[in-house]
Amino acid sequence: MRATAGNLSARADDQSFWVTASGLCKGELNTDDFLRIALADGRVLEGGGDRKPSAETAIHRAIYNTQGSAAACLHGHSVEAVLASRGRDPVVLPRVEMIKALGVWDDGTPTALPVFANHPDVASIGQAVETFLRDHPRPLPALIVRDHGVTAWGQTISEALRHFEAVEFLLTLLARGF
Numbered sequence: 604m605r606a607t608a609g610n611l612s613a614r615a616d617d618q619s620f621w622v623t624a625s626g627l628c629k630g631e632l633n634t635d636d637f638l639r640i641a642l643a644d645g646r647v648l649e650g651g652g653d654r655k656p657s658a659e660t661a662i663h664r665a666i667y668n669t670q671g672s673a674a675a676c677l678h679g680h681s682v683e684a685v686l687a688s689r690g691r692d693p694v695v696l697p698r699v700e701m702i703k704a705l706g707v708w709d710d711g712t713p714t715a716l717p718v719f720a721n722h723p724d725v726a727s728i729g730q731a732v733e734t735f736l737r738d739h740p741r742p743l744p745a746l747i748v749r750d751h752g753v754t755a756w757g758q759t760i761s762e763a764l765r766h767f768e769a770v771e772f773l774l775t776l777l778a779r780g781f
C-alpha cells in the first residue's frame with residue numbers, strides 16, 4: 604500500500620464498522636488509527652482522536668449496507684488495476700485457475716467486475732456502488748474504481764484478503780495482455 608494509498612475496514616457487531624483514519628501509511632497502523640462509523644448515516648461514533656476517517660469511507664459503507672455477509676473490506680491501488688480497467692467496462696476476469704479463489708467454478712458464473720468512475724466527491728461513488736449492489740444480487744466480492752483501484756470484501760478479513768489478492772492477480776494477467 605504505497606504512498607498512503609488504500610484503506611481497510613471491519614464490521615462491528617452493532618450497526619457500525621471500523622475504518623482506517625485518512626492519510627496514514629497503512630503499513631504502520633496502530634489500534635488507535637481506526638474510527639468507528641455508523642452504518643445508517645456515516646457518522647463518526649468513536650476513535651481516531653482528531654483524525655478524519657478514510658476519504659473512501661462511503662464506499663465501505665455502501666458495501667456493508669448491501670452485502671449482509673461482508674465482515675471486512677480492503678482497498679488498494681496497483682498499476683495493474685489501473686491498466687486493466689482502462690477501456691473495459693465491465694472488466695471480465697479471465698477464467699484461469701485463480702478464479703476459484705473468488706468462489707467461481709466452471710459453472711458459467713459471470714466473472715464481470717463492475718467499474719465505477721472515479722470522482723473527487725467520494726460520496727457519489729459510494730452512492731453509485733450502493734445502487735449497483737442493490738440491483739445486482741450475488742455479485743463477485745470486488746469492484747474497481749477506474750484509474751484508482753480495487754475494493755474487495757469477504758466474510759472474514761482473511762477471505763477479503765484472498766479475494767483482493769485473487770483480483771489483483773487476474774487484473775495483472777489482463778494488464779499483461781492475457
Ligand SMILES: CSCCC(=O)C(=O)COP(=O)(O)O
Nearest residue numbers: 608609610625626627657658
Ligand atoms: C495517495 S492515495 C489517495 C487517496 C486514496 O485513494 C486512498 O486510497 C487513501 O485514502 P485514505 O483517506 O483512506 O488514506
Ligand SMILES: [Zn+2]
Nearest residue numbers: 608609659752
Ligand atoms: Zn484509494
